[in-house]
Amino acid sequence: MVQALFPNGVVQYALGGILVGLGVAVIYLATGIIAGASTFLESTWSYVSDQSRFNRASYLATRDWRIVFTLGIVLGAAVYAFGVGDGAWTTDVQWWRLLGGGFLVGVGTRVGKGCTSGHGVCGVGSVSNTSLVNVATFLAVAIGTAQLVQALGVSP
Amino acid sequence: MAHAEARHPLFIPVVLVGGLIFGFGLALSGMTKPEVVLNFLQFEDFGLLFVMGGGALVTGLTMALATKFLTDAPLTGKPYGRRLKSFDRNVLVGGVIFGAGWGISGICPGAAYASLGIGNVPVLWALGGMFLGAYAQGYWRSKRADDATSVATAD
Numbered sequence: 515m516v517q518a519l520f521p522n523g524v525v526q527y528a529l530g531g532i533l534v535g536l537g538v539a540v541i542y543l544a545t546g547i548i549a550g551a552s553t554f555l556e557s558t559w560s561y562v563s564d565q566s567r568f569n570r571a572s573y574l575a576t577r578d579w580r581i582v583f584t585l586g587i588v589l590g591a592a593v594y595a596f597g598v599g600d601g602a603w604t605t606d607v608q609w610w611r612l613l614g615g616g617f618l619v620g621v622g623t624r625v626g627k628g629c630t631s632g633h634g635v636c637g638v639g640s641v642s643n644t645s646l647v648n649v650a651t652f653l654a655v656a657i658g659t660a661q662l663v664q665a666l667g668v669s670p
Numbered sequence: 671m672a673h674a675e676a677r678h679p680l681f682i683p684v685v686l687v688g689g690l691i692f693g694f695g696l697a698l699s700g701m702t703k704p705e706v707v708l709n710f711l712q713f714e715d716f717g718l719l720f721v722m723g724g725g726a727l728v729t730g731l732t733m734a735l736a737t738k739f740l741t742d743a744p745l746t747g748k749p750y751g752r753r754l755k756s757f758d759r760n761v762l763v764g765g766v767i768f769g770a771g772w773g774i775s776g777i778c779p780g781a782a783y784a785s786l787g788i789g790n791v792p793v794l795w796a797l798g799g800m801f802l803g804a805y806a807q808g809y810w811r812s813k814r815a816d817d818a819t820s821v822a823t824a825d
Contacts, residue, residue, distance in 0.1 A: 519715075519716045520715065520716060520717050521714070521715055522700075522715055522717055523717070524717050524720050526698055526699060526700065526717075527699050527700070527717035527718060527719075527720035527721050527724070528720040528721075528723075528724045529695075529698055529699075529724075530695045530696065530697075530698040530699020530700070530701070530721055530724070531695065531699060531720055531721035531722060531723060531724025531725040531726075531727075531728075532695070532724040532725070532727075532728050533691055533692070533694055533695025533698060533699075534691075534692050534695040534696060534699070534721065534724070534725040534728075534780075535695075535724060535725040535726070535727065535728025535729045535732070536691050536695070536728055537688045537689065537690070537691035537692025537693075537694075537695060538688065538692065538725070538728075538729050538732075539728055539729060539732040540684065540687060540688040540691060541684060541685055541688035542729075542732060542733065542736070542743075542750075543732065543736060543743065544680070544681075544684040544688075544743060544744060544745045545681060545684065545685070545743050545745045545746045545748060546742060546743030546746055546748030546749060546750055546751070547743075547746070547748065548733075548751075548752075548753045549685070549688065551778075551779040551780030551783065552779040552780075552800075552804075554779070555779060555800050555801055555803075555804035556804045556808055558801075559801075559804065559805055559808060563805070563808075565808055565809055565812040566812045566815055566816060567808035567809070567811045567812040567815070568808050568812075579681070579682060579685045582682055582685045582686050582689065583685050583686075583688065583689040583692075584689065584783050585686070585689065586685065586686045586687070586688065586689015586690045586692065586693060587689045587690075587692050587693035587696065587780060587783040587784050587787070588693060588783050588784065588786050588787040589689070589690055589693065589787060590689060590690035590691060590692060590693025590694035590695075590696075590697070590784070590787065591693040591694065591696060591697035591702055591783075591784035591785070591786075591787030591788050592693075592697075592787035592788065592789075593690065593693075593694055593787075594693075594694045594697035594698055594787075594788070595697055595787065595788035595789060596789075598698075599697065599698075599788070601789070602788065602789030602790075603702075603703065603788050603789060603790055604789070604790055604791065604792060605703065605704050605705065605785075605790055605792050605793065606705065607704045607705065607708075607775065607776060607792075609792060609795045611774050611775050611776075612704070612775050612777065612792060612793065612795035612796035612799065613795040613796065613798060613799040614771075614774060614775070614799065615770075615771040615772065615773075615774030615775025615776070615777065615796065615799065616771065616775055616777065616782070616795065616796035616797065616798065616799025616800045616802075616803065617771065617799040617800070617802055617803040617806075618767050618768065618770050618771025618774065618799075618803060619768055619771035619772060619775065619777070619778060619779065619796070619799070619800050619803060620771075620799060620800035620801060620802060620803020620804040620805075620806070620807070621764075621767050621768075621771075621803040621804070621806060621807045622764045622765065622766070622767030622768025622769070622770070622771055622803075623764065623768050623778075623779060623800075623804075624764070624803075624804050624807050624808070625760050625763055625764035625767060625807050626760060626761055626762075626763065626764020626765045626767070626768055627755045627760065627761060627764065628755065629768065629778055629779045629780065630722065630772075630778040630779070630780065630781070631692075631725075631778075631779070631780045632753070634722050634725070634726070635722060635725035635726050635729050636726075636729050636753040637753050637755070638722070638726040638730070639725075639726040639727070639728075639729030639730030639731075639732075639733055639753070640729075640730065640733055640752035640753040640754060641730070641752075642752065642753055642754045642755065643757065644754070644755045644756065644757040644761055645753070645755065647757065647761060647762070647765070648761050648762075648764070648765045649722075649765075650765075651761075651762055651765030651766060651769060652765040652766070652768045652769035652772060653769065654769065655765070655766050655768075655769025655770055655773065656711050656768075656769040656770070656772040656773035657711050657713075657773065658769075658773065659711075659769065659770050659772075659773025659774055660708055660711035660712050660773040660774075660776070661711070661712055661713075661773075662773075663773065663774060664708075664712050670704075670705050670708060
């Protein structure tokens with residue numbers, strides 16, 4: 515039963531999740547800021563766009579450290595892959611799925627006020643009803659969509 | 671809100687260290703690989719529940735203890751709080767659109783940044799898509815807000 519549900523065990527998943535939480539906790543304890551990953555996708559546009567949405571005071575005041583946070587995420591993953599893990603890895607998921615799916619992720623996370631880290635980790639950790647509803651929604655739709663993609667014979 | 675010039679010298683280093691731990695954890699968990707996420711969404715491996723669960727547990731405990739026993743953060747003077755966003759229709763609409771995108775691509779924002787770090791160059795397609803999507807919704811919302819303002823001032 516456990517083998518069927520967790521064919522790759524749970525250790526790396528749980529440890530990875532705990533570290534994700536610790537990364538958030540370090541920033542939170544030092545600064546009081548609850549950092550999510552997807553605001554970066556909007557706040558960074560303020561450097562090149564004068565659309566009012568991207569130039570809100572809350573984005574202008576945080577856009578620089580959000581770039582640092584994102585660079586940290588890229589570097590931290592590189593440290594794992596090239597220091598501890600198996601080195602470089604490349605996906606087999608088709609480019610049009612990455613581009614089209616990515617576009618929807620960009621729209622949906624920003625309209626919905628957060629993503630897997632903002633709502634999923636920080637919001638659920640805060641026992642926020644808004645986040646719990648958002649997570650239940652995106653999880654249900656993602657499961658349905660991924661199963662549909664599979665049923666249509668698109669692989670991986 | 672702290673201005674750049676008034677920031678504590680350790681502010682940026684702390685954000686960097688937090689990001690490093692966050693990205694290391696994402697890579698260790700496998701969420702940087704769309705295939706792993708798709709395996710979860712297609713019910714072949716439920717391990718990903720432990721990523722979100724482990725993260726939420728640590729974050730939740732930290733926030734619960736900090737709001738109970740501490741007053742404000744040493745580097746900013748900001749009071750400790752929880753992440754409580756207001757609920758409206760957008761939370762649902764956004765969740766549906768995000769879910770569809772996640773189900774198609776197997777990648778979410780934080781995992782996409784980390785995926786670049788593990789050398790997954792094709793994830794640039796997803797990152798490009800995310801930036802375009804964020805721009806599209808921002809453009810549309812800016813237009814709507816500007817129109818609302820000009821109507822208001824015309825009166």
